[in-house]
Amino acid sequence: MNLFAQMRDDVLDALRAMVADGALPEGLGFDNVTVEPPRDAAHGDMATNAAMVLAKPAGLKPRDIAADLAVRLEGLERVASAEVAGPGFLNLRLDASVWTQVVETILQDQAYGRSDTGQGARVNVEYVSANPTGPLHVGHTRGAVFGDALANLLDFTGWDVTREYYINDGGAQVDVLARSVYLRYLEAHGQDVAFADGTYPGDYLKKVGADLKEQVGDRFVGTGEEVWLESIRDFATDAMMDLIREDLASLGVEMDNFFSEKSLYGTGRIEAALQALDDKGLIYRGTLEPPKGKLPEDWEEREQTLFRSTAHGDDVDRPVKKSDGSWTYFAPDIAYHYDKIERGFDALIDVFGADHGGYVKRMKAAVSALSDGKVPLDVKLCQLVKLWKNGEPFTMSKRSGNFVTLRDVVDEVGADVTRFTMLTRKNDAPLDFDFAKAVEQSKDNPVFYVQYAHARIRSVQRKADALEIATGVPQLTDPAEVDVARKLAEWPRLVEIAARNHEPHRIAFYLYELASSFHALWNRGNDDASLRFVQEDDVIASAGKLALPAAVAAVLTSGLGILGVTPLEELR
RNA sequence: GGACCAUUAGCUCAGCUGGAUAGAGCGCUGCCCUCCGAAGGCAGAGGCCAGAGGUUCGAAUCCUCUAUGGUCCGCCA
Numbered sequence: 001m002n003l004f005a006q007m008r009d010d011v012l013d014a015l016r017a018m019v020a021d022g023a024l025p026e027g028l029g030f031d032n033v034t035v036e037p038p039r040d041a042a043h044g045d046m047a048t049n050a051a052m053v054l055a056k057p058a059g060l061k062p063r064d065i066a067a068d069l070a071v072r073l074e075g076l077e078r079v080a081s082a083e084v085a086g087p088g089f090l091n092l093r094l095d096a097s098v099w100t101q102v103v104e105t106i107l108q109d110q111a112y113g114r115s116d117t118g119q120g121a122r123v124n125v126e127y128v129s130a131n132p133t134g135p136l137h138v139g140h141t142r143g144a145v146f147g148d149a150l151a152n153l154l155d156f157t158g159w160d161v162t163r164e165y166y167i168n169d170g171g172a173q174v175d176v177l178a179r180s181v182y183l184r185y186l187e188a189h190g191q192d193v194a195f196a197d198g199t200y201p202g203d204y205l206k207k208v209g210a211d212l213k214e215q216v217g218d219r220f221v222g223t224g225e226e227v228w229l230e231s232i233r234d235f236a237t238d239a240m241m242d243l244i245r246e247d248l249a250s251l252g253v254e255m256d257n258f259f260s261e262k263s264l265y266g267t268g269r270i271e272a273a274l275q276a277l278d279d280k281g282l283i284y285r286g287t288l289e290p291p292k293g294k295l296p297e298d299w300e301e302r303e304q305t306l307f308r309s310t311a312h313g314d315d316v317d318r319p320v321k322k323s324d325g326s327w328t329y330f331a332p333d334i335a336y337h338y339d340k341i342e343r344g345f346d347a348l349i350d351v352f353g354a355d356h357g358g359y360v361k362r363m364k365a366a367v368s369a370l371s372d373g374k375v376p377l378d379v380k381l382c383q384l385v386k387l388w389k390n391g392e393p394f395t396m397s398k399r400s401g402n403f404v405t406l407r408d409v410v411d412e413v414g415a416d417v418t419r420f421t422m423l424t425r426k427n428d429a430p431l432d433f434d435f436a437k438a439v440e441q442s443k444d445n446p447v448f449y450v451q452y453a454h455a456r457i458r459s460v461q462r463k464a465d466a467l468e469i470a471t472g473v474p475q476l477t478d479p480a481e482v483d484v485a486r487k488l489a490e491w492p493r494l495v496e497i498a499a500r501n502h503e504p505h506r507i508a509f510y511l512y513e514l515a516s517s518f519h520a521l522w523n524r525g526n527d528d529a530s531l532r533f534v535q536e537d538d539v540i541a542s543a544g545k546l547a548l549p550a551a552v553a554a555v556l557t558s559g560l561g562i563l564g565v566t567p568l569e570e571l572r
Numbered sequence: 573g574g575a576c577c578a579u580u581a582g583c584u585c586a587g588c589u590g591g592a593u594a595g596a597g598c599g600c601u602g603c604c605c606u607c608c609g610a611a612g613g614c615a616g617a618g619g620c621c622a623g624a625g626g627u628u629c630g631a632a633u634c635c636u637c638u639a640u641g642g643u644c645c646g647c648c649a
Contacts, residue, residue, distance in 0.1 A: 034589070042593095049591060052629060062629070086592045087629060131649070171649055288646055302647070315575060315645090322647045329649050357576050358644040381577075383642090425585075428577060430642085432584075441611050444597050452611085459609060497588050509586060513596080523613055532609075571611080 002115070002492035003102065004046065007092070008035040010079075011048050014072040023068050024058050037490060044083070044091035045098075045486065051088040062088025096476070099485035103474040106488060106551040113491045113558055117499065118159030124340050125151045127351035128248065128255075129166040132240040133177045134202055136247040136406040139353055142431065143382045144406070145422040145564070147351040148253045149504035150380070152562045157499040162345070163256045169237045170261035170332055176200065177240065178233040182220070184209025185232070189221055208239045247406045251415050252564050264335045270327060273338035273370070274307075274320060282308040282369055288316065307334070312365035334366045341371045348377040349502065354428070357381050378502055382427050388434040413438045416565045420447040423508040423563055441571070446512040450556065453515035454567040456522060457553040460533045464546055469534065471550050472543030478531055480521040481548055487517045491555050495562075504562065511559045518552050 011033060018024040033054075038047040051066035058065065063084055070082035070090055080093045106112045127147025130140045148163070155161045168174075180200040183193040188210045195201040212220075212235055220228040241258070248255070264270050277283050286306050290299050305321035307330070320331045340348055348367060352359070360379045367377040387394035387404055394404065409418050412435050421438045424446055425431040441448050464471075476482050491510070498506035525532040533549055535542045553567075560567050 032589075034591085036588075036591080038592075039587095039595085040593070047591080049630095052591080055629070089592065091592095168649065173649060290646080299646085304646070306646095319646055324647075326647090328647080354577075354643060356644085356649095360576075381643095383577085429585080430578090443612090446597085448611090449597095456609065463609075493588085501588080505586090506588085509596090516596085520613095522609080525609080526605085526607060526613080534609085 002496070003098070003489045004035050004037070004493045007046055007078075008033065008048075010073065010076055011035055011050055011069070014069055015050060015054070017072060018065075018068060024054065024060075024065070028054055028057055030054075037486075038089075038091065043085065043089075044081075044093045046092045046094065047085075048090045048092070049088075051084075051090060055088065066090045096482075099476050099482050099489070100474045102485050102489045103476070103547050103551045106554050107471070107474075107547060113495050113555065114156055114158070115492065115496055115499075116158035117496060118154060118157050120158060120160050121346040122160045122162065122344060123154055123347040123349060124162045124164055124343075124345045125154070125349045125351070126164045126166055126340075127151075128244075128253075129168065130244065131168045131173050132237045132244065133173055133200060134240065135204055135243055137403045138385045138387060138406065138409060138433075139382070141251065141406045141409055141418065142385050142422050142427075143351050143353060144248060144251055144253050145419045146380065146382055146427050146504065148251075149419070149423055149507070149563050150349065150351070150502055152564060153495070153499050153504050153507065156562055157495060159347075163254070165255045165258045166336060167237070167241065167258055167260045167262075170265055171329060174233050174237055175229065177236050178229055179225070181205055181208050181212060181232055181236040181239075182228060185212045185220065188213040189218060204243065205236075208236055211239065212236075250407060250410050251418065259336065259339070261332050261336070264332045264339075269339065270331050270335040273335035274331065276338060277307060277334070277366075277369055280369060282311060283320070284308065286317070288319070307362075307366070307369075309362045309365035309369075312368040314361045314365040318362045318365075330362065330366075333363065334370070337363065337367050337377070338370050341367065341375050345375065348375060350377065350379045352379060352381055354381045354383045380427055380502055383425075383430045385422075385431045385433050388432060388436075390436045391434070394435060409433075416451075417447050419564050420450070420508060420560075423505045426503065426505050446508065449519070450511045450515045450560070451568045452571060453518045454553055454556045454560075455569065455571045457518075457549040457556075458569045460546070460549055461553075463534050464542065467534065467536065467539075467542075469539050469542045469546065471546040472540075474547035474551075475541070475544030476548065478521075478524070480524050480531070484514075484517050484521055484548055484552060487514050488551055488555055491559075507559050507562050511556060511563075514552065514555060514559075518549070521548075 012030055015024065015030060015033070019026060019028070033048065033050045035046050035048045038044060050069060051062040054060075054065055055062035066084040066088050070084055073079050073082045073090070073092065078095050078098045080095045083091045083093075085091050125147055128136070128140055128144045130136055136144070151161045151163050176199060180195070183195060183199065184205045186209075187193045187206070212232065215235070220232070274283060284306055285303055287301050287303050288306070302323040304319040304323055306317040307320050309318050310316065318330055319328050320334065322328055337348065350363065360381070363379060364377050367375060413421075417438050421433055422431065437445060438447065441452075443449055476485055494506060494510045498504060521531065533542065533545045535545070557567050
């Protein structure tokens with residue numbers, strides 16, 4: 001039940017009636033008519049712009065349309081008053097019964113806030129997709145949380161969601177991994193080894209080297225790369241993917257599918273994807289202009305195989321084959337997205353780090369070309385995370401020596417705090433993550449404030465249970481109670497907006513606002529005992545008061561669920 | 573040279589499909605509370621929404637240009 005959507009339907013009904021009566025001309029489009037919460041509560045509970053939007057096409061004055069509409073809407077049961085304001089706004093005040101109905105609905109309907117706007121369409125959300133060369137670090141953590149919450153949000157709004165991880169196991173970096181593991185392997189055999197530039201020196205490979213020794217003994221000692229490279233590469237990437245899966249699990253992230261880049265090679269799948277582009281006349285041999293401004297030192301003009309991405313919105317055409325005939329990184333990526341399209345997804349979402357921003361246009365061009373514009377690709381970029389502790393930059397790493405890992409963060413503050421905090425900024429804004437503030441118990445810590453609201457409600461409910469007071473029909477008398485109910489009424493609308501924009505951070509901000517509004521009511525109970533939820537000497541009144549916190553808890557639980565955060569029963 | 577993202581209160585940031593007098597937390601100022609369902613409450617001051625044009629009934633929001641900051645720019649992934 002979305003109260004705003006319902007009221008919009010009522011407004012549209014009234015407008016149609018006005019057309020039928022000749023008060024409005026035929027053939028008007030109502031698409032731009034909105035019903036929204038007014039910015040200023042003094043303007044009432046809802047406002048519609050109908051009169052202003054329709055004035056011009058109807059050739060009438062906005063205030064005249066609004067006045068007529070007001071009379072019709074005032075006839076509705078749930079509208080207490082309708083008042084023309086400003087240039088032609090129609091401000092609606094709702095009957096008090098509407099708010100108790102909202103609370104009742106939440107208590108009865110487990111699915112409150114869910115919607116079917118996705119209509120069961122299939123969406124693929126690709127996120128994390130870190131190279132399988134080491135543990136996940138902080139940057140991956142943000143992408144993991146963002147992608148996961150977005151996937152939850154889309155599921156909540158009726159999409160059929162697949163969570164997917166693209167394993168970059170086909171490029172040169174996994175060869176580097178293999179060589180690094182080989183060094184650890186030699187080390188496990190008691191040799192002194194030196195890590196040259198271009199190898200991964202992290203401690204996390206020691207165990208992999210030791211495990212390799214365990215498995216193959218000394219078979220690779222003293223042999224050349226041509227002997228061991230391939231098998232160590234497989235061994236090492238498997239080990240790294242196990243590590244990464246564990247990292248993700250510690251954060252509560254579970255993928256539906258891991259897609260291997262390597263599986264695209266030698267199987268004709270890259271060739272098939274490029275053939276599909278070729279069939280559309282989008283592949284050609286040619287040379288690119290050097291980048292303007294600063295000419296690279298070693299620039300020389302070379303002929304390459306190019307994808308005409310400019311035909312689909314890119315700025316320059318992009319090479320898919322290097323001048324030596326091998327694939328660029330872009331080629332398997334095209335094949336991967338082609339595979340997603342062929343799997344029948346209706347929409348694709350890629351979550352990348354902001355440093356891949358330059359890659360967005362060519363990827364969109366490829367998907368547009370391969371799907372004939374039928375499958376939309378949205379690329380969400382996550383900006384950097386800066387870590388702090390008590391105002392000091394935080395660079396500790398127990399595991400890698402040079403970067404803070406996902407595990408470092410989760411060990412420090414826990415998965416729930418990590419997840420919520422990562423969503424307290426828009427994805428494309430840089431995020432300051434302060435370990436001390438993230439676990440601070442104060443009002444300026446949104447994680448705590450939201451959890452605190454939930455814990456308070458649970459505390460009240462335990463008290464009510466002890467007194468054998470059941471939750472009854474909601475009674476909302478005080479304005480502070482109605483404020484909370486009004487906030488609850490916004491939830492379904494908020495969810496729809498967040499899902500449509502692919503912006504899960506909106507959920508976190510909403511939960512903070514809901515918690516604030518609840519805490520305000522609670523605080524009034526400190527001064528005015530009649531506003532407390534449990535009235536020890538009045539079971540009837542208590543039953544009526546307990547409905548509102550129960551509804552708040554339900555929405556908090558629901559919202560935290562989208563973020564992947566477990567609500568706390570009590571604070572310690 | 574070009575592309576993308578950003579620019580909103582002293583600070584850190586929200587701001588919906590374009591909607592009315594642009595919000596929150598911190599900090600600041602003042603008052604209240606020490607009650608318990610601890611981890612305070614209430615109120616106030618504080619804004620040329622980077623700048624300039626444009627679109628329209630209406631722009632922080634859309635378009636163009638400019639400034640500043642960040643990221644990226646064939647043969648890395």
